Amino acid sequence: MIEQAAVSLAMNCWPGVNATAGVQEDRAGRPVLAVYLDTATLVLHEPPFPAGDRSMARFCRELSSAASAMAARLDPEGEPVAAESTGPRHALASKYPRAGGGT
Numbered sequence: 196m197i198e199q200a201a202v203s204l205a206m207n208c209w210p211g212v213n214a215t216a217g218v219q220e221d222r223a224g225r226p227v228l229a230v231y232l233d234t235a236t237l238v239l240h241e242p243p244f245p246a247g248d249r250s251m252a253r254f255c256r257e258l259s260s261a262a263s264a265m266a267a268r269l270d271p272e273g274e275p276v277a278a279e280s281t282g283p284r285h286a287l288a289s290k291y292p293r294a295g296g297g298t
Contacts, residue, residue, distance in 0.1 A: 208232055228255065 211233025219229045221240065228239040241251045266273060 206235070206237075208235060 209232070214231060214233040216228070216230045218226050219238075221227050225241060227241075230237040230239075239251070239254075241247045244250075
């Protein structure tokens with residue numbers, strides 16, 4: 196059994212001009228989320244408890260949603276929305292099918 200210790204960390208910072216984030220692998224080949232802030236690095240590992248992979252996946256989805264909301268607030272005219280997400284994927288998904296699209 197892995198003994199767990201409570202670790203508390205509070206950090207206020209901002210990303211530098213070379214900040215980046217991505218998925219990497221640790222030495223054991225497991226995925227980690229690496230956030231390089233251009234002065235500090237934060238590496239998030241899968242929690243070492245049962246269903247830790249699901250817990251990490253849930254957190255990553257929540258983090259993704261929060262990051263997208265922050266980006267939209269800071270730069271509402273930023274990256275264009277993908278054409279696919281502006282409407283249904285095909286005519287059958289729409290209440291009003293496009294001309295020539297199916298019934």
